[in-house]
Amino acid sequence: MSGAVDLSPRIPAARRIGAGFGGDPLLAGLVGLVLASALGLVLLQPAPYLVNMIGQLAAFAILAVSLDLVWGYLGILSLGHGLFFAIGGYVCAMHLLAHAYAVTGRAPDLMQFMGWKSLPAYWAGLTNAPYALALALGLAVAVAFAFGLASFRSRVNGVYFSIISQALVYVAMLLMFRNDTGLGGNNGMTGFDVLFGWPMSTPGIATGLAVATLVALAGVLAGARALVASPLGRRMLACRDDEARLRTLGYGTTRLKLGIWCLSAAIAALAGILYVPQVGIINPRVLSPDLSIEIAVWVAIGGMGRLSGAVIGAVAVNALKFWLSAALPEAWPFILSGLVLAVVLGLPNGLLDLATLRLRPTWLRRGGARP
C-alpha cells in the first residue's frame, strides 16, 4: 500500500493500561447492565418472544466483539467472520441433532432427505456435548490458523485481506449449499427437539439459553477488556497503527496477529454455538458475504476500537432490524444503508461519538492538503 493511503482507522489513542474496568466506565456499566438483564430475565420472566430476542442480541454482541478485537484493535478487517460463526453454529446443530436422534430415536430430516440409514462417520461422538464444544472451537481455530498463517506470513494486509476473507466465506457458502456435504445442504438443519436431555419445549429453557448467552457476553467482554488493557493489548494497538515500525522495533507481528485472529475466531464460534439453539435452525445463508459485512457494519455503527461500541452497535442495529423488518420490511435495507452512510460520513467513531458529543464531520475536520 502506498503511503498516501492511511489504513489505520481514526481512533483515539490507547486508553490507560491496567486490568479491570477502571479505564473504561462505559464498558463496566455495560457489563453490569448485561448481568443485570440476565438476573432480570430469571426474576421477571418476561414474554418468551422478548427472552428469545434478548438472547439473540447477546449472541450478535459476542460476534461483534470478536470482530472488533481484530478490526478495531489490530486493524484487520475480516469480511468473513460469518465463517467462524457458522462453524460454531453448524457443530452445535450437529450436536443437537445427534443428541435428539439418540434420545428420541426419530431420524433427523436430513437423513430421511438423503435416504441414509445412519449418520455419516464424521458425526461420530457428537452426542457428547463437551466433545462438540471442543470440536466447534477447535475447528474454528484451525481454519482461522491456516488462513491467518497463509495471509499474515505473506503480509497480505488491509483491503487485500478483507477481499480474500470475503471470498473464503463465499466459497464456504457455495460448499454448504451442496446436499452431499451431509450437513443439510440448502435446507440447513432444524428440528432441535432436545437440549441436554430436556425437551426444547420445557418452560425456562429459552430463559436458560438467553441467560447463558448474556453471561457468556459478560465473560467475553471482561476477558477482552483484560486483554486490550494488558501490555499485549498495547502491542495490538501499535501493530494497528504502524506495523512496520513495530516490526522494526523487534516485535514479531505475525505471531501476535495470528494469535488474536484465532482467539477472535473462537469467540465468533462461541457466538454461533449460543445462537443456533435459540433460533432453532441453521442454513448456509449465515455464510452469505452480506451477513459478514453486516457484522462489520454493526461494529462501525457502534464505534470500532471500543469494546462497548461493538456491543452497542450490534444491539442497536439488530434491535432496529427485529423491529423494522416486521413493521416496514421494504424500508429496512434503505434505512440500513442510510445508517451506514450517515455513520461513515458523519460519525467516524460510530454512535459513541454521539455519546461523547463529538459530532464533527470528517470533511470539517480535515485540513487542506493531504500529507
Next chain:
Amino acid sequence: MVEGPGRFGLAGLLVWIASLVMQPALAAAAPLDRGAFAAALCGDGAAQTRSVESFLGIASEAESSDVAWAGTALRALLDRRLACLGETALLLDRAGAAEGVDAATGAARPAAGGRSPVLGLRQRALVETASGAAVLLTAPGVEARRTGLATLERRIAAVPEALLLRAAAAETDPGLRLSLAAVAQSAALSSADPARRLAAIRAVSEAPSGAARSRLSALKADPAYGTDPAFRATLDAALARVERAVSIGDGLAVLYNGLSFASILFMAAAGLAIIFGLMGVINLAQGEFIMIGAYATYGVQEALRRLAPAWLDSYLLVAIPVAFLASAGVGIAIEALILRHLYRRPLMSLLATWAVSLFLINGVRVAVGSQNLQFTMPSYVSGGVPLYADFVVTWNRLFAIAFAAVTLVLTLVILKRTPLGLDIRAVTQNRDMAACLGIRTRRVDRLAFGFGSGLAGLAGVALCPIYSVNPGMGANFIVDSFMVVVLGGVGTVVGTLVAALGIGGANVLIEPLYGAVAAKVIVLAGIILFLQRRPEGLFAMRRRR
C-alpha cells in the same frame, strides 16, 4: 445443442443424388394388387406379415395412389375399422359402423356379419411401420410426414433403404429432409449388405459428433463385430477418429466458454482495478454498476420498441454508450457525494460502497421489480455456427468476447494515449508528486471513478444475452472480479487481463471434472497460495512507498 446443417450434409447429399438416379425406375412402377392385398389383411397372421412385408418391399416403386390407398387400409386395420366379409375387406368410418366401402373397389356395402381382425403383437408393429411408411411417402402435411418418419424410426431395420431414398427425394421440407438423411444413415449402419454398412460407418465418421459416437459404439454390440474382421477394423478406426474429433471439439468448447467467462470477468474487474489502484477504494458496488448497465440496456430496448420498432434489433449497439454513461453518471455522483470524504479511510469507504450497493439493489427492486428482465435476442446474438464436432461458436458469447476485446483496446488507448490516462497513471504512481506538478488529483479521481464505473456498465451490456438480468445479479460477479484484481495486481490492465483469463479458464476447466463449487474452492486456494509468493499480484505496479 444447435442442429447444424453440416451434421448430415454429406449423407443427405448422397441420398439425394442416389434418389435422382432412381427416378426412372420409379416411373416403371409395378402396380399394387389391391384386391389381393385387402384379402391378405383379412387373412391369418402369416398372411398379414407376408403381405405387409411385400408392400414395404415395393412401396419405394409403387404408384403414389396405391401407396396412399394401402396406407388407408393399414390405418383402418390398426384402428379396427377394417371389416372382413370372406375374401373382401370393407373400410368403415368408425369401429363397428353398419356400412362401409369396399377396400379394393370403393363401392359402398353393408358391413353386417363382417369381422374386424385383431392384430398380433408382431404384426401390429409391422403394420404400424408400413402405415408410417405410407404416411411418410404420401401425406400432404409436413407434420403428418414427420410423425410417419417417427413411426418408421422405431423399427428402422424392417424398412428398405429405397423407401427412405424415395421419401428423401420427394421431401420438400429441409428440416425433415435432414432427419430423413439421418434415419437413412442409421438404417444403412444396420443394413444387411456389408459393403453398404462399411460405407455408412465411414460416412458417419466423416461428420464426427457426440451423437455419431454413440451411434457407432452401439455397433460394437453387433455380432458382425466379433465375426467380421473387416467390419471390426473399419468400426474401430471410425470410432477412434470420431472420438478424437469429439474430444478436440469438447476441448475447444471448454476454451471458448472459458474465454467468454473471462471476458465478462475482465470487463467487471478492469474498472475495479483502475479505481483500486488509483484511490485504494474497494468498490463493493461494482456489481451494481454492472446491473445498472444491464438495466440501461433493457431501457434502450423498451424505448426502441415504443419509438422505433424497425430499429429494435440494434438495441444492443445503441445501448453501449447509454449503459456506459448511465453507470459512469451514477459512479461520479457516488464519488462526489460520498467517497471523496473517505479517501484516507479505505475500510470505511468499503463499508460505504456496500451501503450504496444495498441501496441500489433495493432501489431497483422497488422501482422495476425483482423478476428477471426479458430481452428479445437480435439475430446477431442468437444461434451459432457449428465449427468442429460438437463445438458450436455461439454468437452471444462471441459478442461478449469481441466486446471485451474492444473494451481492452479502448482502455489501453485511454490509459496510454490520452491526457486523462497520463494523469491517472501519474496519480496512481505518486499522488503527492502528481499534485505538486499541478495535476488536479481530485478531478482525476472523479473522472477515473466514472470511467471505471462505465466499464462495469459495458460489462452489463455484454452479459445481457448470456446471463439473467435481475437486481441481485451483481453479487454473482463481485467476488470473482475481486479475485481477478487481487491476482492480477493493482492498477494494471494487463495484469487484470491475464488474471481474468486465468481465473475464467481455471473455473471452466475444473468445472466439468469436479463441479462448479469445487472449481471455486480450488481457484481460491490457488490464489491464496499464489499470494504467498507474490503478495502484490502478478503484475505489481511500481509505486512510491
